[in-house]
Amino acid sequence: MEDILQRVVELNLINDEQPSLDVFDVDYFHGRVDSLKSAFPEPFFYHAMAVKANPLRCIMKLGLEKNLGAECASLQEALHSLAIGFPANQIVYDSPVKTIKELETAINNGFYINLDNEQEVSQVGEYLKTYPGTVPVIGLRINPVVGAGNIAMISTATPQSKFGLPLTKDTCERILSLYQNNPWLTAVHIHVGSQGVPLTKFVDGANVLMDFLTNIEKVCPGQITTVDIGGGLSTESAEPEEFQYIQYRRKLEEKVPVLFSGKYKVVTEMGRSLFLKAGTSFTRVENVKDWIKDQNPIILTHLGTNQFPREAYLPHIWRHRFTLFTAEGVKKEGDEIMVDVGGPMCFQGDYLAKEVSVPRPEIGDIIAIHDTGAYTMSMYCRFNSIRASPVYGVKKNTEGRIQVLCYKERETVEECMRFWGRSSPTPVE
Structure with a gap:
């Protein structure tokens, strides 16, 4: 997984315009x-x-x-x-x-x-x-x-x-x-x-x-x-x-x-x-809130209920594995702490998971959510009109180098908002 993420970073596929993506x-x-x-x-x-x-x-x-x-x-x-x-x-x-x-x-x-x-x-x-x-x-x-x-x-x-x-x-x-x-x-x-x-x-x-x-x-x-x-x-x-x-x-x-x-x-x-298990979702750590003593730090990311509704609403049933990487795609090592992984949506229950054990996180890190190749993008939620992540296929070519193929671009703002219907009503007769 580390070699895949480093190739993704090398291609600058995680950035301000698309701070999250899926790979297959x-x-x-x-x-x-x-x-x-x-x-x-x-x-x-x-x-x-x-x-x-x-x-x-x-x-x-x-x-x-x-x-x-x-x-x-x-x-x-x-x-x-x-x-x-x-x-x-x-x-x-x-x-x-x-x-x-x-x-x-x-x-x-x-x-x-x-x-x-x-x-x-x-x-x-x-x-x-x-x-x-x-x-x-x-x-x-x-x-x-x-x-x-x-x-x-x-x-x-x-x-x-x-x-x-x-x-x-x-x-x-x-x-x-x-x-x-x-x-x-x-x-x-x-x-x-x-x-x-x-x-x-x-x-x-x-x-x-x-x-x-x-x-x-x-x-x-x-x-x-x-x-x-x-x-x-x-x-x-x-x-x-x-x-x-x-x-x-x-x-x-x-x-x-x-x-x-x-x-x-x-x-x-x-x-x-x-x-x-063919799929992995990556999202950038946008902020880390660590203000309250004896409370887990909160990682704020760009993936939450928008892409993982089951995980947010039924966390005791649906649970993923997580790995934390540096902004350069290197797996973080060191003593681990418990964090809560929050998403981008406007309600308090929007957490990918709580009590996740990772090395101490920093702004700009990348967190990997493993095993997301099924029932992830297909269950995407439109609440808050957050644009869906892009999806890339990855495979090794004959030289053993990781090849990245775009399967789905990130939605544009216009594509995202098209879901909400017409700009003016049409009479039905």
Whole structure:
């Protein structure tokens, strides 16, 4: 990381005009994709990256070049993926709330679609009665009800989940009837959650899914061609070590061997575990407040709730690793003290973290926030109209020198303010 930051400093990319930036380690990301594919080398496994984790065009193109598909939580993400060059049949349209027009657009484009509920099944069924084209793969999201992980708000397999249809003893026949009455339903999908969900929950969910698929085969033999086991595998921001996909495969082989039979196309939807540790955010220390005895000094920086809303509002759950560097990009050494890292936004809760242990900070230092390649820029907050940071890709060239590539410029003032609408109203008649 030190060599990357020193190259950034050498290029004068941290300055008054852009006092913060994000970098994305291309070589690291390639390694993560390769490790996923080596863990699941079978040709019937198909891996779609979660666009919501990092929708930057240049980064998505890295995934496309590695033959990943695109898992999309909205029609906009799906159309974004199509425009970038992803083949339509490798775009997984997963939105939990779809209008009739969105469903029709997805079908017309040939996206793989996971429906969420009975109403969507009915709407698609009506549209397909007169649809002249080839019907794409269409599945139904099943909630396997295997319970929550450590973070309830992103656990999607509880009885109260808003996602999919809950599979219980009382609902099983009702869900089976949807497949019986709609032979164009050729896929089945689960996703049990993401961060904070233990690996066993993902495996349990796949086990429930395949048991249910046995029931579908009894009443609709041969109808199902595709099984989507979701993604979301936890990757801790507070830990330097990365989750290894081979662990997931071994557990699935042990508990759900039918997934590896080749009978079905198997889709995964990885996001955080692919992107997270490839990214690092850097921000300049603009001020250090150390006025109150027995109180942590406060570092004031240019990144806070604008780029890290989860970290600011739920600091006990979302926590990053931090490293402090000099203005020249040299890692600071020496005795460490506890500091609070504040952001640029106009409310008291705007802290990246509190009780962060670093060497004594000085104005002009650069602080690195590690593991920001997923769910960082994609969750950017517009409060206070703070301009979003630029994003740079970094990789080593054939001579071993770090190459820096601009993926996204810092917003201009005009681009930032365009979000707030028209300068004068237009009558609507």
